[in-house]
Amino acid sequence: MDAKARIYVAGHTGMVGSAILRRLQAEGFQTLLTRDRAALDLREQVAVRAFFAAERPEYVFVAAAKVGGIRANDTFGADFIHDNLLIAANVVAAAHETGVKKLLFLGSSCIYPKFAPQPMREESFLDGKLEPTNEPYAVAKIAGITMCRAYRRQYGDDFISAMPTNLYGPWDNFDLENSHVLPALMRRFHEAKQAGLPEVTLWGTGSPRREFLHVDDLADACVRLMERYSGDLCLNVGTGEDLTIAEAAEAVRRVVGYQGAVRWDSSKPDGAPRKLLDVTRLHELGWRHRIGLEEGLRSLYEAFLDGRRRG
Template sequence: MEKHDRIYVAGHRGLAGSAIVRRLQAEGYSNLILKTRAELDLRNQAATDAFFAAERPAYVFLAAAKVGGILANDLEGAAFIRDNLLIQTNAIDAAWRNGARKLLFLGSSCIYPKLAPQPMKEEHLLTGRLEPTNEPYAIAKIAGIGMCQAYRKQYGFDAISLMPTNLYGPNDNFDLKGSHVLPALIRKFHEAKISGAKDVTIWGSGKPKREFLHVDDLADAAVFLMKHYSDPEIVNVGVGEDVSIRDLAMLVRKVVGFEGTLVQDTSKPDGTPRKLLDVSRLNSIGWKARISLEDGIAQTYRWYLEQPLSREFELSTAR
């Protein structure tokens, strides 16, 4: 990519998209095309076609998606598969038809089977049954991978697919009905600290293990791979280390400064027992994550404290 190239970041207000924008701007890329969902609904094929025909971006970072945690996936499965299929199908096809040089598709580690060998290698895709709680979302993402590979094979379109592990960081979703585990824990512990609660309840047994990647590391990897990778095979993007949900909760508790106890609601689902990515392919290309989990949580908590959601709760508690 040249500094003057037209670059479209789809989903630039989301967790991953906003980090990619920050990374591109930090490297001096100034010709960025950014559209809110109100300005461009990628679920609308006609609108998407018109946008690409008018703007003709040279490079596309496809970070737009409907995302959420276990509860949201369980309650809104139809919306997760419908919206994500529409977004990625419209964007990938329109990018190819309007001359984009390269497209980067962001998938998810949930594409792998529930009981995949650990750590999960790229070749484990489609070797077993998916985790039921996020199956609709995973199926959509698998379809996106297949579409990128098919367009590369039939049309020579340079489309690559990245599979990030669990992401967190600035611009994350802290809504307890739709958030992932890490931002949910930050909010729960913070509100418990402010309100003087004696304990915080977390879902499940606490035994499942997860890998967490700071979104600024993901953005760095995405820009790096856009420049240096061009193959049909998917690439895992993670840190190569995981942590149990209970240990994660204890780490968030420490960062936030909550002194109460931790209670586990074992009536709630655990989800996949373990999700650790094998990142040897990514490391061999020349990229490794840099931000430690504790440092990343501390940075994310500082960002959260500056948000209206945090301030409104503190004001309501003070009353």
Template sequence: MSAQNARIFVAGHRGLAGSAIVRRLQAAGCANLILRTSAELDLRDQAAVERFFAETRPEIVVLAAAKVGGILANDSYPVDFLRDNLQIQTNVIDGSYRHGARKLLFLGSSCIYPKFAPQPMPESCLLTGPLEPTNEWYAVAKIAGIKLCQAYRRQYGFDAVALMPTNLYGPGDNFDLQTSHVLPALLRKFHEAKARGDREVVVWGTGTPRREFLHVDDLADACWYLLNNYQGYEPVNVGTGQDISIGELAALIGEIVGFQGELRFDTSKPDGTPRKLLDVTRLSSLGWQARIELRAGIAATYSWFTANAR
């Protein structure tokens, strides 16, 4: 049976990644999607997940559900980030295998790699050094998820594939200035500064760190491609293979928003890791590349933000 006709469960379908994956599956003609909100199905609850799989028996599972948050949340609630994600992953991966799913896609995160990993970061650098302390609880859980996928493949032959997306952005992102990631935070900051007529926007740090950004619709397209074309043991990085400095990103966002003032860098604030770029050689060799150029992707995201922001 083709993936198009399969019963597909997307866990976390209302999140940034999950909602984009649902859009991509629908565009591909997948009509048998199984979707549950967290209120309808608590993925941390083993008995509830067991009942769900016994009743629905999905043939394909995309695990995009996770407890996520920024540095402050990770630091404040280490138990929640480690325990909740371990419970979600274990329940869904085990339930998928035991109730006859033929394939599972697990979405990890680029934060699984060591703090001082080589740049760009190949999949082979996993577990070769200490993690970034500010999100190690989340990272440890995601590493366990990758290894659980590999363990089920090794012991039972279960086709569980782990993907490592880089920094995502796009429609449905979190634009809260206190809890969002850098790209949506800058979009909101420039938008509000323009509305107020401010003369400058302050950006944390020196502006020199470099980051990679992937439009969430490109991630969804990669998921669909790998669902149909990859059955490997090794995890796969999903990114663009290109990065940009925070200073360049801020200037680009200011231009897209139409902010006329100055940029000022607050060098008293931390920069974080100097560079975070994924090595996407494995993904490219499988025949997939990102298509959404950064300027066009940010412009489309800004249009979504102005139409939907509250």
């Protein structure tokens, strides 16, 4: 990408989009196109087509999405599939119509089958049943990835996709009803510490294993993929390392400094038993993550305390 290339970051106000924007700015890209939801609702086809026709972006990062944790996915499935299908369909189609040079669509590791072999390789895509609690969101993301493949095969468009693992970082969502696991744990422990509570009860058994990637590492990987990768496969982006939810909770508890006990409510759902990505292909392209979990959790807590958060 030339330093003066017109680059559109869809979803730049969210955790992922804002990280990609920061990364592009740090690398000296000068013509960065952004619109918040009030200015451009990506669910509206006419508005999206008008924006692309007027602005003519050359490169597009699709980081816009309706996202949430296990409770939000399980509760608001209709909203998740509706909004994410429309975002994917409108943006990918408009990019094709206006001759975008390259587009990167971000999927999610939840698109893999619930019992995919671990670590999950790119070949497991569409190879089994999904985890029921986030099936609507996963189906919408699968549709976006499949659109990129279809436009590549039918028209030769250089549309690629990447599959991030569980993400966290500045501007994460800390709302207890809708957040992902790390910010939810952090807020629970912080509020328990502030209130002097003797114990905190957490969902599930604590036994599922998860992989966590700092959003700044993802942003760096996205820029590298835009520069180095062209292909059909939706490439995994992660650390290649995982730990149990109980171990993650302990790490968050240490960072927050909460001294009370932790109890697990096994009547609540665990979700998929394990979600670890095989990142061999990403490593072969010369990219590896740089931010360790403890360092990343400290930066997440700093973001929480100084207001760089949602919820």
